[in-house]
Amino acid sequence: MAEFPPLYIQNSLTRKKELFTPLNAPYVGMYVCGPTVYSNVHLGNVRTFLTFDVAYRYLSFLGYQVRYVRNITDVGHLTGDSDDGEDKIGKKARLENLEPMEIVQKYTNDFHDVMRVFNMKSPSIEPSATGHIVEQIEMIKAIVDRGYAYESNGSVYFNVRKYNEDHDYGALSGRKIDDLLNNTRSLDGQDEKNDPLDFALWKKADATHLMKWPSPWSEGFPGWHLECSVMSTKYLGTQFDIHGGGMDLKFPHHECEIAQNTGATGEAHSVRYWMHGNMLTVNGRKMAKSEGNGFTPEELITGNHALLERGYSPMTVRFFMLQGHYASTLDFSNEALQAAEKGLDRLMNAMNSLDTLPTAAIEPNAEVDIAGLGTRCSEAMGDDFNTPILISVLFDAVKLVNSIASDRIHIDATQKDALTTLLGGYVHDVLGIESEAPTAAGSQEDEAGALLDLLVELRGNAKSNKDWGTADTIRDALNGLGISIKDSKDGSTWERD
Protein backbone atom coordinates (compact mmCIF):
# COMPACT_ATOMS: atom_id res chain seq x y z
CA MET A 1 0.00 0.00 0.00
CA ALA A 2 2.96 2.23 0.53
CA GLU A 3 3.35 3.12 -3.12
CA PHE A 4 -0.01 4.89 -3.21
CA PRO A 5 -0.62 8.44 -2.02
CA PRO A 6 -2.93 8.88 0.97
CA LEU A 7 -6.69 8.71 0.56
CA TYR A 8 -8.81 11.63 1.68
CA ILE A 9 -12.55 11.35 2.13
CA GLN A 10 -15.07 14.14 2.47
CA ASN A 11 -16.78 13.31 5.76
CA SER A 12 -20.39 14.46 5.91
CA LEU A 13 -20.32 14.35 9.68
CA THR A 14 -17.42 16.75 10.17
CA ARG A 15 -17.92 18.50 6.80
CA LYS A 16 -14.20 18.19 6.22
CA LYS A 17 -11.96 16.27 3.89
CA GLU A 18 -10.16 13.85 6.17
CA LEU A 19 -7.28 11.45 5.82
CA PHE A 20 -8.69 7.94 5.66
CA THR A 21 -7.23 5.69 8.32
CA PRO A 22 -9.04 2.39 8.81
CA LEU A 23 -9.90 1.26 12.29
CA ASN A 24 -8.23 -2.13 11.78
CA ALA A 25 -6.04 -2.01 8.69
CA PRO A 26 -5.86 -3.84 6.36
CA TYR A 27 -9.55 -4.46 7.02
CA VAL A 28 -12.15 -1.89 6.06
CA GLY A 29 -15.82 -2.02 6.93
CA MET A 30 -18.27 -0.24 4.66
CA TYR A 31 -22.04 -0.12 5.00
CA VAL A 32 -24.30 1.26 2.28
CA CYS A 33 -28.06 1.68 2.47
CA GLY A 34 -29.57 -0.54 -0.19
CA PRO A 35 -32.91 -0.37 -1.96
CA THR A 36 -36.41 -0.82 -0.62
CA VAL A 37 -37.60 -3.62 -2.87
CA TYR A 38 -41.13 -2.54 -3.66
CA SER A 39 -40.56 -1.31 -7.22
CA ASN A 40 -37.97 -1.16 -9.99
CA VAL A 41 -34.87 0.87 -9.33
CA HIS A 42 -34.35 3.89 -11.56
CA LEU A 43 -31.23 5.59 -12.84
CA GLY A 44 -30.89 7.85 -9.83
CA ASN A 45 -30.64 4.84 -7.56
CA VAL A 46 -28.03 3.42 -9.86
CA ARG A 47 -25.85 6.47 -9.41
CA THR A 48 -25.60 6.03 -5.66
CA PHE A 49 -24.72 2.36 -5.90
CA LEU A 50 -22.16 3.22 -8.57
CA THR A 51 -20.53 5.74 -6.23
CA PHE A 52 -19.96 3.11 -3.59
CA ASP A 53 -19.08 0.44 -6.10
CA VAL A 54 -16.15 2.62 -7.16
CA ALA A 55 -15.22 3.34 -3.54
CA TYR A 56 -15.25 -0.41 -2.87
CA ARG A 57 -13.20 -1.07 -5.97
CA TYR A 58 -10.61 1.57 -5.17
CA LEU A 59 -10.21 0.51 -1.55
CA SER A 60 -9.70 -3.05 -2.77
CA PHE A 61 -7.29 -1.77 -5.42
CA LEU A 62 -5.25 -0.12 -2.67
CA GLY A 63 -4.94 -3.52 -1.02
CA TYR A 64 -7.51 -3.20 1.73
CA GLN A 65 -9.69 -6.15 2.56
CA VAL A 66 -13.09 -4.59 2.44
CA ARG A 67 -16.21 -6.02 3.99
CA TYR A 68 -18.92 -4.31 2.00
CA VAL A 69 -22.39 -4.64 3.50
CA ARG A 70 -25.40 -3.43 1.54
CA ASN A 71 -28.84 -4.22 2.87
CA ILE A 72 -32.14 -5.05 1.27
CA THR A 73 -35.05 -3.23 2.91
CA ASP A 74 -37.96 -5.63 2.77
CA VAL A 75 -40.09 -4.41 5.64
CA GLY A 76 -40.73 -1.37 7.76
CA HIS A 77 -40.51 1.35 5.16
CA LEU A 78 -43.77 3.24 5.52
CA THR A 79 -45.44 5.38 2.91
CA GLY A 80 -45.72 8.21 5.41
CA ASP A 81 -44.79 9.17 8.90
CA SER A 82 -48.27 9.15 10.35
CA ASP A 83 -49.60 6.25 12.34
CA ASP A 84 -51.75 5.04 9.50
CA GLY A 85 -48.78 4.96 7.11
CA GLU A 86 -48.74 1.73 5.23
CA ASP A 87 -45.78 -0.54 4.76
CA LYS A 88 -44.49 -0.06 1.21
CA ILE A 89 -44.05 -3.76 0.61
CA GLY A 90 -47.44 -4.62 2.03
CA LYS A 91 -49.13 -1.95 -0.05
CA LYS A 92 -47.49 -3.13 -3.23
CA ALA A 93 -48.44 -6.70 -2.42
CA ARG A 94 -52.04 -5.66 -2.22
CA LEU A 95 -51.79 -3.75 -5.48
CA GLU A 96 -50.11 -6.55 -7.38
CA ASN A 97 -52.11 -9.24 -5.65
CA LEU A 98 -49.02 -11.07 -4.48
CA GLU A 99 -47.61 -12.26 -1.20
CA PRO A 100 -45.30 -9.64 0.34
CA MET A 101 -42.36 -11.99 -0.02
CA GLU A 102 -43.19 -12.43 -3.69
CA ILE A 103 -42.90 -8.67 -4.06
CA VAL A 104 -39.63 -8.73 -2.20
CA GLN A 105 -38.25 -11.51 -4.37
CA LYS A 106 -39.45 -9.96 -7.61
CA TYR A 107 -37.85 -6.60 -7.02
CA THR A 108 -34.76 -8.02 -5.40
CA ASN A 109 -34.21 -10.01 -8.56
CA ASP A 110 -34.73 -6.90 -10.63
CA PHE A 111 -32.27 -4.99 -8.49
CA HIS A 112 -29.62 -7.68 -8.89
CA ASP A 113 -30.15 -7.76 -12.64
CA VAL A 114 -29.61 -4.03 -12.81
CA MET A 115 -26.49 -4.22 -10.68
CA ARG A 116 -25.11 -6.87 -13.00
CA VAL A 117 -25.90 -4.90 -16.14
CA PHE A 118 -23.98 -1.92 -14.81
CA ASN A 119 -21.05 -4.10 -13.74
CA MET A 120 -21.41 -3.45 -10.02
CA LYS A 121 -19.50 -5.76 -7.71
CA SER A 122 -21.62 -7.80 -5.34
CA PRO A 123 -21.37 -6.76 -1.71
CA SER A 124 -19.68 -9.10 0.75
CA ILE A 125 -22.91 -9.40 2.72
CA GLU A 126 -26.39 -8.43 1.61
CA PRO A 127 -28.60 -8.79 4.69
CA SER A 128 -32.33 -8.21 4.71
CA ALA A 129 -34.44 -6.52 7.37
CA THR A 130 -36.84 -9.44 7.74
CA GLY A 131 -33.90 -11.72 8.46
CA HIS A 132 -32.99 -9.62 11.50
CA ILE A 133 -36.23 -9.14 13.38
CA VAL A 134 -34.84 -10.77 16.51
CA GLU A 135 -31.83 -8.49 16.55
CA GLN A 136 -34.01 -5.46 15.98
CA ILE A 137 -36.19 -6.37 18.95
CA GLU A 138 -33.03 -6.73 21.03
CA MET A 139 -31.83 -3.28 20.05
CA ILE A 140 -35.18 -1.74 20.89
CA LYS A 141 -34.94 -3.35 24.33
CA ALA A 142 -31.49 -1.87 24.82
CA ILE A 143 -32.69 1.59 23.83
CA VAL A 144 -35.69 1.32 26.15
CA ASP A 145 -33.42 0.15 28.97
CA ARG A 146 -31.31 3.25 28.55
CA GLY A 147 -34.38 5.40 28.77
CA TYR A 148 -34.38 6.72 25.22
CA ALA A 149 -37.56 5.02 24.06
CA TYR A 150 -41.05 4.43 25.37
CA GLU A 151 -43.98 2.19 24.59
CA SER A 152 -47.30 3.64 23.56
CA ASN A 153 -50.29 1.50 22.67
CA GLY A 154 -48.16 -1.45 21.57
CA SER A 155 -45.75 0.67 19.53
CA VAL A 156 -42.33 1.86 20.66
CA TYR A 157 -41.02 5.34 19.89
CA PHE A 158 -37.60 6.90 20.19
CA ASN A 159 -37.57 9.83 22.60
CA VAL A 160 -35.67 12.45 20.63
CA ARG A 161 -35.84 15.19 23.29
CA LYS A 162 -34.53 12.93 26.02
CA TYR A 163 -31.76 11.74 23.74
CA ASN A 164 -30.85 15.29 22.81
CA GLU A 165 -30.30 16.14 26.47
CA ASP A 166 -27.39 13.71 26.60
CA HIS A 167 -26.27 13.66 22.97
CA ASP A 168 -26.52 15.75 19.83
CA TYR A 169 -29.51 14.92 17.68
CA GLY A 170 -28.89 16.68 14.37
CA ALA A 171 -25.11 16.43 14.38
CA LEU A 172 -25.00 14.83 10.95
CA SER A 173 -27.67 16.84 9.18
CA GLY A 174 -26.80 20.11 10.88
CA ARG A 175 -30.25 20.59 12.31
CA LYS A 176 -31.27 22.10 15.60
CA ILE A 177 -33.98 20.32 17.47
CA ASP A 178 -35.94 23.53 18.07
CA ASP A 179 -35.87 24.42 14.39
CA LEU A 180 -37.14 20.98 13.61
CA LEU A 181 -39.95 21.31 16.06
CA ASN A 182 -41.02 24.70 14.76
CA ASN A 183 -41.12 23.43 11.24
CA THR A 184 -42.66 20.04 11.66
CA ARG A 185 -45.90 19.91 9.81
CA SER A 186 -48.91 18.76 11.72
CA LEU A 187 -49.59 15.26 10.54
CA ASP A 188 -52.69 13.34 11.37
CA GLY A 189 -52.69 10.33 13.60
CA GLN A 190 -49.59 11.02 15.62
CA ASP A 191 -51.44 10.80 18.91
CA GLU A 192 -49.36 7.90 20.13
CA LYS A 193 -46.19 9.93 20.12
CA ASN A 194 -45.25 12.11 23.06
CA ASP A 195 -43.55 14.49 20.67
CA PRO A 196 -43.82 14.98 16.91
CA LEU A 197 -40.04 14.60 16.62
CA ASP A 198 -40.11 11.05 17.95
CA PHE A 199 -39.82 8.25 15.44
CA ALA A 200 -41.00 4.67 15.50
CA LEU A 201 -38.79 1.76 16.51
CA TRP A 202 -41.66 -0.72 16.54
CA LYS A 203 -45.12 -0.38 15.10
CA LYS A 204 -48.14 -2.35 16.22
CA ALA A 205 -49.85 -3.95 13.25
CA ASP A 206 -53.56 -3.90 12.69
CA ALA A 207 -55.50 -7.05 11.85
CA THR A 208 -55.25 -6.60 8.08
CA HIS A 209 -51.50 -6.05 8.09
CA LEU A 210 -49.70 -8.77 6.16
CA MET A 211 -46.17 -8.56 7.56
CA LYS A 212 -45.96 -8.84 11.34
CA TRP A 213 -43.96 -10.53 14.02
CA PRO A 214 -44.44 -11.15 17.72
CA SER A 215 -42.57 -8.88 20.13
CA PRO A 216 -42.74 -7.94 23.82
CA TRP A 217 -44.93 -4.98 22.88
CA SER A 218 -47.29 -6.24 20.21
CA GLU A 219 -47.62 -8.18 16.99
CA GLY A 220 -46.04 -5.71 14.70
CA PHE A 221 -43.05 -4.73 12.59
CA PRO A 222 -39.84 -2.71 13.03
CA GLY A 223 -39.38 0.93 12.06
CA TRP A 224 -37.43 1.69 8.93
CA HIS A 225 -34.39 3.34 10.51
CA LEU A 226 -33.75 0.46 12.84
CA GLU A 227 -32.63 -2.17 10.37
CA CYS A 228 -29.52 -0.28 9.27
CA SER A 229 -28.43 0.31 12.86
CA VAL A 230 -28.87 -3.37 13.63
CA MET A 231 -27.30 -4.87 10.54
CA SER A 232 -24.32 -2.54 10.38
CA THR A 233 -23.58 -3.33 14.02
CA LYS A 234 -24.04 -7.05 13.55
CA TYR A 235 -21.71 -7.37 10.56
CA LEU A 236 -19.26 -4.50 11.08
CA GLY A 237 -19.31 -3.89 14.82
CA THR A 238 -20.33 -0.92 16.96
CA GLN A 239 -17.54 1.10 15.36
CA PHE A 240 -16.72 0.87 11.69
CA ASP A 241 -15.12 2.85 8.90
CA ILE A 242 -17.45 4.04 6.16
CA HIS A 243 -21.19 4.49 5.94
CA GLY A 244 -22.66 5.53 2.62
CA GLY A 245 -25.97 6.37 1.09
CA GLY A 246 -27.78 8.95 -0.98
CA MET A 247 -27.87 12.57 0.12
CA ASP A 248 -31.60 12.32 0.67
CA LEU A 249 -31.09 9.75 3.42
CA LYS A 250 -29.05 12.10 5.57
CA PHE A 251 -32.16 13.27 7.35
CA PRO A 252 -33.99 11.69 8.92
CA HIS A 253 -32.73 8.19 8.14
CA HIS A 254 -29.04 8.50 8.98
CA GLU A 255 -29.63 10.92 11.82
CA CYS A 256 -31.98 8.39 13.39
CA GLU A 257 -29.49 5.63 12.78
CA ILE A 258 -26.86 7.49 14.79
CA ALA A 259 -29.36 8.18 17.54
CA GLN A 260 -30.35 4.53 17.73
CA ASN A 261 -26.79 3.25 17.85
CA THR A 262 -25.75 5.81 20.39
CA GLY A 263 -28.93 5.31 22.34
CA ALA A 264 -28.45 1.56 22.49
CA THR A 265 -24.79 1.53 23.55
CA GLY A 266 -24.12 4.91 25.11
CA GLU A 267 -21.11 5.26 22.83
CA ALA A 268 -20.91 8.26 20.54
CA HIS A 269 -20.76 8.11 16.77
CA SER A 270 -20.26 4.59 15.57
CA VAL A 271 -19.30 5.58 12.03
CA ARG A 272 -15.99 7.23 11.30
CA TYR A 273 -16.60 8.47 7.75
CA TRP A 274 -20.05 9.30 6.47
CA MET A 275 -20.24 9.60 2.69
CA HIS A 276 -23.24 10.91 0.79
CA GLY A 277 -23.73 10.66 -2.93
CA ASN A 278 -25.53 13.50 -4.65
CA MET A 279 -28.62 13.30 -6.79
CA LEU A 280 -29.07 12.70 -10.48
CA THR A 281 -31.22 15.47 -11.88
CA VAL A 282 -33.31 15.85 -14.99
CA ASN A 283 -33.78 19.41 -16.24
CA GLY A 284 -32.39 20.57 -12.93
CA ARG A 285 -34.76 18.53 -10.80
CA LYS A 286 -34.08 15.44 -8.77
CA MET A 287 -34.95 12.23 -10.53
CA ALA A 288 -37.70 10.63 -8.49
CA LYS A 289 -40.65 8.42 -9.13
CA SER A 290 -43.04 10.99 -7.73
CA GLU A 291 -41.79 13.54 -10.29
CA GLY A 292 -42.41 11.12 -13.13
CA ASN A 293 -38.96 11.90 -14.49
CA GLY A 294 -37.31 8.63 -13.60
CA PHE A 295 -36.67 5.83 -15.98
CA THR A 296 -35.54 2.29 -15.54
CA PRO A 297 -32.34 0.85 -16.92
CA GLU A 298 -34.36 -1.16 -19.41
CA GLU A 299 -35.98 1.98 -20.79
CA LEU A 300 -32.56 3.54 -20.94
CA ILE A 301 -31.07 0.76 -23.00
CA THR A 302 -33.98 0.50 -25.40
CA GLY A 303 -34.52 4.26 -25.55
CA ASN A 304 -38.19 3.64 -24.95
CA HIS A 305 -38.97 6.72 -22.86
CA ALA A 306 -40.16 10.24 -23.61
CA LEU A 307 -36.97 11.77 -22.20
CA LEU A 308 -34.70 9.61 -24.31
CA GLU A 309 -33.85 10.40 -27.91
CA ARG A 310 -32.51 6.88 -28.27
CA GLY A 311 -31.02 4.05 -26.26
CA TYR A 312 -27.68 4.16 -24.47
CA SER A 313 -25.57 1.26 -23.31
CA PRO A 314 -24.99 0.62 -19.60
CA MET A 315 -21.27 1.30 -19.97
CA THR A 316 -21.97 4.63 -21.60
CA VAL A 317 -24.12 5.56 -18.63
CA ARG A 318 -21.55 4.30 -16.17
CA PHE A 319 -18.86 6.35 -17.87
CA PHE A 320 -21.14 9.38 -18.07
CA MET A 321 -21.79 9.26 -14.34
CA LEU A 322 -18.11 8.82 -13.50
CA GLN A 323 -17.27 11.97 -15.46
CA GLY A 324 -18.92 13.91 -12.66
CA HIS A 325 -17.89 13.84 -9.01
CA TYR A 326 -20.19 11.83 -6.75
CA ALA A 327 -20.76 14.73 -4.35
CA SER A 328 -22.07 17.05 -7.05
CA THR A 329 -25.47 16.90 -8.63
CA LEU A 330 -25.29 15.52 -12.14
CA ASP A 331 -27.75 16.57 -14.77
CA PHE A 332 -28.97 13.99 -17.18
CA SER A 333 -29.28 14.97 -20.84
CA ASN A 334 -29.19 13.26 -24.19
CA GLU A 335 -26.38 15.56 -25.37
CA ALA A 336 -24.22 14.67 -22.38
CA LEU A 337 -24.89 10.95 -22.88
CA GLN A 338 -23.93 11.16 -26.53
CA ALA A 339 -20.74 13.03 -25.70
CA ALA A 340 -19.90 10.39 -23.09
CA GLU A 341 -20.58 7.64 -25.62
CA LYS A 342 -18.00 9.04 -28.01
CA GLY A 343 -15.46 9.63 -25.30
CA LEU A 344 -15.89 6.11 -24.01
CA ASP A 345 -15.48 4.80 -27.53
CA ARG A 346 -12.16 6.58 -27.84
CA LEU A 347 -11.01 5.23 -24.50
CA MET A 348 -11.98 1.66 -25.37
CA ASN A 349 -10.36 1.85 -28.82
CA ALA A 350 -7.12 2.75 -27.13
CA MET A 351 -7.57 -0.10 -24.65
CA ASN A 352 -8.13 -2.52 -27.51
CA SER A 353 -5.00 -1.41 -29.32
CA LEU A 354 -2.76 -2.04 -26.31
CA ASP A 355 -2.05 -5.64 -27.35
CA THR A 356 -0.75 -4.72 -30.78
CA LEU A 357 1.27 -1.72 -29.66
CA PRO A 358 4.73 -1.76 -31.28
CA THR A 359 7.78 -1.74 -29.03
CA ALA A 360 11.06 -0.36 -30.26
CA ALA A 361 14.21 -2.15 -29.30
CA ILE A 362 16.03 1.13 -29.66
CA GLU A 363 15.61 4.71 -28.55
CA PRO A 364 12.35 4.80 -26.65
CA ASN A 365 11.30 8.41 -26.13
CA ALA A 366 12.74 9.83 -22.96
CA GLU A 367 9.70 11.94 -22.11
CA VAL A 368 7.40 8.94 -21.71
CA ASP A 369 6.61 8.73 -17.99
CA ILE A 370 4.27 5.85 -17.21
CA ALA A 371 4.96 5.99 -13.50
CA GLY A 372 4.05 9.67 -13.50
CA LEU A 373 0.72 8.86 -15.09
CA GLY A 374 0.11 6.27 -12.41
CA THR A 375 0.85 8.78 -9.67
CA ARG A 376 -1.58 11.25 -11.14
CA CYS A 377 -4.24 8.53 -11.30
CA SER A 378 -3.87 7.54 -7.67
CA GLU A 379 -3.67 11.16 -6.54
CA ALA A 380 -6.97 11.82 -8.28
CA MET A 381 -8.65 8.87 -6.60
CA GLY A 382 -6.98 9.72 -3.31
CA ASP A 383 -8.68 13.11 -3.41
CA ASP A 384 -12.13 11.92 -2.35
CA PHE A 385 -12.51 9.47 -5.24
CA ASN A 386 -12.24 12.18 -7.89
CA THR A 387 -13.14 10.08 -10.91
CA PRO A 388 -13.44 13.06 -13.33
CA ILE A 389 -9.80 13.92 -12.74
CA LEU A 390 -8.83 10.28 -13.06
CA ILE A 391 -10.59 10.11 -16.40
CA SER A 392 -8.82 13.22 -17.61
CA VAL A 393 -5.49 11.54 -16.81
CA LEU A 394 -6.64 8.38 -18.57
CA PHE A 395 -7.26 10.45 -21.70
CA ASP A 396 -3.67 11.60 -21.53
CA ALA A 397 -2.78 7.93 -21.53
CA VAL A 398 -5.10 7.40 -24.50
CA LYS A 399 -3.26 10.09 -26.39
CA LEU A 400 0.01 8.39 -25.58
CA VAL A 401 -1.30 5.01 -26.74
CA ASN A 402 -2.51 6.47 -30.03
CA SER A 403 0.81 8.19 -30.60
CA ILE A 404 2.66 4.94 -30.02
CA ALA A 405 0.26 3.06 -32.28
CA SER A 406 0.97 5.48 -35.11
CA ASP A 407 4.73 5.39 -34.56
CA ARG A 408 5.05 8.95 -33.39
CA ILE A 409 6.35 7.89 -30.00
CA HIS A 410 8.36 4.78 -29.17
CA ILE A 411 8.40 2.73 -25.99
CA ASP A 412 10.15 -0.44 -24.94
CA ALA A 413 8.55 -3.68 -23.80
CA THR A 414 8.84 -2.81 -20.11
CA GLN A 415 7.03 0.46 -20.63
CA LYS A 416 4.38 -1.30 -22.66
CA ASP A 417 3.74 -3.71 -19.81
CA ALA A 418 3.55 -0.86 -17.35
CA LEU A 419 1.12 1.04 -19.55
CA THR A 420 -1.05 -2.03 -20.03
CA THR A 421 -1.12 -2.71 -16.31
CA LEU A 422 -1.88 0.91 -15.50
CA LEU A 423 -4.76 1.25 -17.93
CA GLY A 424 -6.17 -2.15 -17.11
CA GLY A 425 -6.03 -1.38 -13.41
CA TYR A 426 -7.78 1.95 -13.52
CA VAL A 427 -10.20 1.36 -16.38
CA HIS A 428 -11.31 -2.17 -15.53
CA ASP A 429 -10.59 -2.66 -11.84
CA VAL A 430 -11.19 0.81 -10.41
CA LEU A 431 -13.75 2.36 -12.73
CA GLY A 432 -15.35 -0.95 -13.66
CA ILE A 433 -15.47 -0.07 -17.35
CA GLU A 434 -15.46 -3.08 -19.66
CA SER A 435 -15.85 -3.36 -23.39
CA GLU A 436 -19.35 -4.27 -24.33
CA ALA A 437 -19.11 -7.60 -26.05
CA PRO A 438 -21.07 -8.04 -29.27
CA THR A 439 -24.30 -9.88 -28.71
CA ALA A 440 -23.55 -12.61 -31.23
CA ALA A 441 -22.69 -16.03 -29.84
CA GLY A 442 -19.02 -16.91 -29.69
CA SER A 443 -18.71 -19.31 -32.59
CA GLN A 444 -20.80 -17.19 -34.91
CA GLU A 445 -18.72 -14.24 -33.88
CA ASP A 446 -15.52 -16.06 -34.75
CA GLU A 447 -16.90 -16.98 -38.14
CA ALA A 448 -18.06 -13.45 -38.85
CA GLY A 449 -14.70 -12.16 -37.74
CA ALA A 450 -12.88 -14.48 -40.10
CA LEU A 451 -15.07 -13.33 -42.98
CA LEU A 452 -14.41 -9.72 -42.11
CA ASP A 453 -10.69 -10.34 -42.01
CA LEU A 454 -10.96 -11.87 -45.45
CA LEU A 455 -12.89 -8.90 -46.85
CA VAL A 456 -10.37 -6.47 -45.41
CA GLU A 457 -7.56 -8.48 -46.98
CA LEU A 458 -9.29 -8.48 -50.38
CA ARG A 459 -9.79 -4.74 -50.10
CA GLY A 460 -6.11 -4.38 -49.24
CA ASN A 461 -5.22 -6.21 -52.45
CA ALA A 462 -7.54 -3.97 -54.44
CA LYS A 463 -5.90 -0.92 -52.90
CA SER A 464 -2.46 -2.23 -53.83
CA ASN A 465 -3.67 -2.51 -57.41
CA LYS A 466 -5.13 1.01 -57.15
CA ASP A 467 -8.52 -0.51 -57.79
CA TRP A 468 -10.28 2.21 -55.76
CA GLY A 469 -13.72 1.23 -57.01
CA THR A 470 -13.54 -2.26 -55.52
CA ALA A 471 -11.91 -0.98 -52.34
CA ASP A 472 -14.61 1.62 -51.76
CA THR A 473 -17.41 -0.81 -52.59
CA ILE A 474 -16.20 -3.13 -49.83
CA ARG A 475 -15.75 -0.28 -47.37
CA ASP A 476 -19.15 1.24 -48.08
CA ALA A 477 -20.90 -2.12 -47.84
CA LEU A 478 -19.30 -2.82 -44.47
CA ASN A 479 -20.14 0.67 -43.25
CA GLY A 480 -23.73 -0.06 -44.13
CA LEU A 481 -23.55 -3.08 -41.81
CA GLY A 482 -22.20 -1.00 -38.97
CA ILE A 483 -18.58 -1.96 -39.44
CA SER A 484 -15.98 0.69 -39.99
CA ILE A 485 -12.59 0.32 -41.60
CA LYS A 486 -9.53 2.09 -40.32
CA ASP A 487 -6.58 2.49 -42.65
CA SER A 488 -3.05 3.02 -41.48
CA LYS A 489 0.43 2.63 -42.93
CA ASP A 490 0.62 -0.95 -41.72
CA GLY A 491 -2.70 -2.05 -43.17
CA SER A 492 -6.34 -1.90 -42.33
CA THR A 493 -8.46 -3.06 -39.41
CA TRP A 494 -12.20 -3.28 -38.86
CA GLU A 495 -14.39 -2.69 -35.87
CA ARG A 496 -18.05 -2.64 -35.00
CA ASP A 497 -19.62 0.75 -34.34
Next chain:
RNA sequence: GGUCCGAUGGCCGAGUGGCUAGGCUCAGCUCUGCAAAAGCUGCUACAGCGGUUCGAAUCCGCUUCGGACCUCCA
Protein backbone atom coordinates in the same frame (compact mmCIF):
# COMPACT_ATOMS: atom_id res chain seq x y z
C1' G B 1 -41.19 29.66 6.58
C1' G B 2 -36.41 27.13 8.50
C1' U B 3 -31.59 24.73 7.22
C1' C B 4 -28.07 23.82 3.56
C1' C B 5 -26.03 23.74 -1.39
C1' G B 6 -25.16 25.43 -6.29
C1' A B 7 -24.50 29.22 -10.62
C1' U B 8 -17.80 27.71 -14.87
C1' G B 9 -16.59 28.52 -22.33
C1' G B 10 -21.47 26.17 -27.89
C1' C B 11 -22.81 21.48 -24.43
C1' C B 12 -21.34 18.23 -20.20
C1' G B 13 -18.11 18.75 -16.25
C1' A B 14 -13.26 19.26 -12.83
C1' G B 15 -10.72 22.93 -10.21
C1' U B 16 -10.97 26.66 -4.46
C1' G B 17 -5.87 32.65 -3.97
C1' G B 18 -0.99 33.28 -8.94
C1' C B 19 0.43 27.59 -12.87
C1' U B 20 -3.13 23.82 -19.75
C1' A B 21 -8.48 20.10 -16.32
C1' G B 22 -10.74 16.54 -19.42
C1' G B 23 -14.68 14.85 -22.78
C1' C B 24 -18.08 16.31 -26.76
C1' U B 25 -19.00 20.04 -30.61
C1' C B 26 -16.98 23.58 -34.21
C1' A B 27 -12.83 25.58 -37.56
C1' G B 28 -7.95 24.98 -39.77
C1' C B 29 -3.71 21.87 -40.64
C1' U B 30 -0.80 16.98 -41.00
C1' C B 31 -1.26 12.00 -42.62
C1' U B 32 -4.13 9.49 -46.51
C1' G B 33 -5.97 7.70 -53.50
C1' C B 34 -10.54 9.69 -51.06
C1' A B 35 -12.95 9.08 -46.40
C1' A B 36 -12.61 7.42 -41.46
C1' A B 37 -9.24 6.98 -37.50
C1' A B 38 -5.12 9.37 -35.28
C1' G B 39 -2.00 13.72 -34.28
C1' C B 40 -1.27 19.14 -34.09
C1' U B 41 -3.39 24.10 -33.69
C1' G B 42 -7.35 27.51 -32.67
C1' C B 43 -12.15 28.99 -30.06
C1' U B 44 -9.59 30.61 -23.29
C1' A B 45 -15.00 30.69 -19.52
C1' C B 46 -15.98 31.28 -14.35
C1' A B 47 -24.26 34.79 -12.69
C1' G B 48 -24.28 40.37 -11.30
C1' C B 49 -22.45 44.28 -8.06
C1' G B 50 -19.13 45.74 -4.26
C1' G B 51 -14.97 44.51 -0.90
C1' U B 52 -10.16 42.09 0.95
C1' U B 53 -5.32 41.21 -1.68
C1' C B 54 0.61 42.75 -5.15
C1' G B 55 -2.86 39.13 -7.41
C1' A B 56 -9.76 36.15 -6.99
C1' A B 57 -13.46 31.69 -10.91
C1' U B 58 -11.31 30.52 -6.04
C1' C B 59 -11.92 34.49 0.29
C1' C B 60 -15.94 38.15 2.40
C1' G B 61 -20.70 40.92 1.76
C1' C B 62 -25.08 41.98 -0.96
C1' U B 63 -28.36 40.91 -5.23
C1' U B 64 -30.56 37.69 -8.89
C1' C B 65 -31.64 32.79 -10.44
C1' G B 66 -31.80 27.46 -9.48
C1' G B 67 -31.85 23.08 -6.44
C1' A B 68 -31.99 19.71 -2.05
C1' C B 69 -33.70 18.64 2.79
C1' C B 70 -37.38 19.78 6.64
C1' U B 71 -42.87 14.00 4.62
C1' C B 72 -41.41 8.38 1.52
C1' C B 73 -37.04 9.01 -1.43
C1' A B 74 -30.40 6.67 -3.71
